[in-house]
Each structure stands twice: as structure tokens, then as C-alpha cells.
Amino acid sequence: MEVQQTLFENPPIERAGQYPRFRYMGSKHKLLSWISHALKDLSFETALDGFSGSGAVSYLLKTMGKSVTSNDFLHFSHILTRATVENNHITLDDKDMESLLTPHSGRKDFIQKTFKGIFFTPEDLLFLDNTYAQISEFSNPYKKSLALTCLIRACVKKQPRGVFTVSGDLSNYNDGRRDLRISMKQHFTEQINLFNELIFDNGHTHYSINQDIFAIENPEAYDLVYLDPPYVPRSDDNCYVKRYHFLEGLSKYWEKEEILYDTKVHKIKKKYTPFSYRSKAVEAFDRMFDLFRSSIIVLSYSSNGYPHLKELTSLLGKHKKEVFVLEKDHQYHFGNHKKVTRSKVKEYLIIGK
Ligand SMILES: C[S@@+](CC[C@H](N)C(=O)[O-])C[C@H]1O[C@@H](n2cnc3c(N)ncnc32)[C@H](O)[C@@H]1O
Known part of the structure; x- marks a missing residue:
């Protein structure tokens, strides 16, 4: 398995960086520039953000000129991307x-x-x-x-x-x-x-949907699928x-x-959601990779998640010919101003083509 430590300077992403922060658990707001750099070399026009959360990555994809479909099973997440991604005017x-x-x-x-x-x-x-x-x-x-x-x-x-x-x-x-x-x-x-x-128009039509990931219709309709499911937590819950x-x-x-x-x-x-349970997560990843086997799959993952990187890459390898991993050091902050715990993790983008 090849893991590339990304040392490049991330280019500024002015427009996407202005997307408001929602203090959303697992938000990729701070990683947008890294993600945009990683995506820029992949060839795609239509993209699905399958677990859109705060909407930051969906909005990034819109600023990159793509036709975006945002999905999350939470209704409020769907409202955020209907307002900022599907809405052009x-x-x-x-x-x-x-x-x-x-x-x-x-x-x-x-x-x-x-x-x-x-x-x-x-x-x-x-x-x-x-x-x-x-x-x-x-x-x-x-x-x-x-x-x-x-x-x-x-x-x-x-x-x-x-x-x-x-x-x-x-x-x-x-x-x-x-x-x-x-x-x-x-x-x-x-x-x-x-x-x-x-609010802006990038010339494409976009959709915001509110479904369980396994209920997405026409899963083969997307050139690229970005997947950022919850991680099975080591402690507490997600x-x-x-x-x-x-x-x-x-x-x-x-x-x-x-x-x-x-x-x-x-x-x-x-x-x-099966992604929250140790006993269900592996089967859920396998089923999800199979569902989107005809698209480029980009999975966000972190070193504090389960299953481990090796297991995930080999699972993805069952469904995609070429699998590679980009890696970046990242620090999550938890807690209030007086008492902040910093958790150092490695962030991965696991890409299957
Ligand atoms: C790690 S967060 C995504 C963060 C997002 N990429 C961002 O930058 O804000 C995971 C999201 O998955 C959603 N989710 C969990 N299980 C799901 C399922 N089975 N189908 C669809 N969405 C799900 C949660 O509601 C949550 O918003």
C-alpha cells in the first residue's frame, strides 16, 4: 500500500474558505485547501458529497466548477446545502x-x-x-x-x-x-x-438530498463520490x-x-447508522464501496477511526483497480476556551479509481 505524505503548499481557496464554520463534529473546513488540491488532478464533472454535514466540502466542489449533489441523513444538514449549494440565485x-x-x-x-x-x-x-x-x-x-x-x-x-x-x-x-x-x-x-x-451560480444544476447513503438513487450517476462517514469512536460516542x-x-x-x-x-x-458500530462498520464500508463502484471514490478517514487504514484500503481494492492514499497531519480541538484538549491525528484521503 502506497501512502503519500503531502508536503505541497496548499493553494489558497478564497471562496470556499469563506464558507461559515458550524463547529460541526468531523467538519473538513480546515482541510478544504488540502482536499481541493487532491481533487484537482482527478477528472470529474459530477460529484456526490454523500455525508455532507456542515456542507463545507459540497460548497468547495461548487467553487471548483462541478455539478454537485449533497446528501446527509440529517434534515438540517440538507437545509444548509439546499441554501448554499443547490441554490444558485x-x-x-x-x-x-x-x-x-x-x-x-x-x-x-x-x-x-x-x-x-x-x-x-x-x-x-x-x-x-x-x-x-x-x-x-x-x-x-x-x-x-x-x-x-x-x-x-x-x-x-x-x-x-x-x-x-x-x-x-x-x-x-x-x-x-x-x-x-x-x-x-x-x-x-x-x-x-x-x-x-x-450565493453564486457556477453554471451547473445542483441537488441537495436527505437520504440514508444506502438509499441514494442512481448511484452510478456520479463521476466522483466523496465519502466522509462518522468514525467508530475509541471512547465516548459519535x-x-x-x-x-x-x-x-x-x-x-x-x-x-x-x-x-x-x-x-x-x-x-x-x-x-452502521458506521457507528464496530460490529457493523466493515460490512457497511464494503457495501458502500460496492454501491459506488462505477465512480471515482474519495474517502476521508483519520488515524483514530476504525477499521484501520490497511483494512479499508484492501476493502476498497476489492471494488476499484487502483487505490492510493494521501496523508496529512491534523489537529482536532475539543472543549471550551479554558480547557482545550488537542488530539493529534493523521487525516487520510483514500482514493480508488
Ligand atoms: C464526519 S461528518 C461529515 C462532515 C462533513 N464532511 C463536513 O465537512 O462538515 C459525517 C456525517 O454523516 C452523516 N451520516 C451518518 N450516517 C449516515 C448515513 N447512513 N447516511 C447519510 N448520512 C449519514 C451524519 O449526519 C454527519 O453529518
């Missing part, structure tokens, strides 16, 4: 902004009632209920997704560490930072200005719903979601 103007900030006579109080004393101030919770009601008035799906994306990012910025696992007294995390001081309303209006700037349940619920006003009222933070039910 629609922005929110002053009139939209004004209507979004106007009191809505028919607004509900579900968020205020369900999350009182758990997340955010009563004013912020009222703002979320009201803004969701106003967003529902938009008939254009891209306006809706874009406004929801801004609301989601406002919540990420206002929540210490950007995760929704802890509630109540968060003064330990409060280091006076502006993001924690300003209101949800102010965050939201700032996000609208920021996200409007991201559950996205546990961390981001509030954003997932907000993206659809908790419609058809079962809330676990016996949990402190009123989580929703976790979603099953």
Missing part, C-alpha cells in the same frame, strides 16, 4: 429581512415552552418561534432554506461550544465573548448578510443527534420528531 433582500423580523400573529410557542430554562433566554426562544412562523410564509423553497440556515447558524453561535448536550448554568463557558453577549436577533441579521454573499438535536428539530419545527422528555435537554431519538 436566491438571496434575502431588505423586504424579506423586514418581514422576518415582524411579529407574526399566528406564531406558536412550542420552542418557548419546550426549551425554557434549557437553552437560550426567553427573548431568544420567542424570537425563534416568531422567526420560524415568518419563514413558513415564504413560498420560495430557497428563501425558506436560506433563512433557516441563518437561524441555525445564529443558534450555533449563541450556544457555548455549538453543541446541545448541556443545559442550565453555562457560566463556565462564558468568557465574555461577543457571540454569547449579543441577542439571537442580532446574530440572525448578521448571518443574513453573510450568507447572501455566498452521535450527531445527541449534539445537534436542537438544530435538527428547529429545521422542521420538530415535526414528526419524537422528543425524549425524560432527558434533561429534551433530545430527539438518535438515528441508526
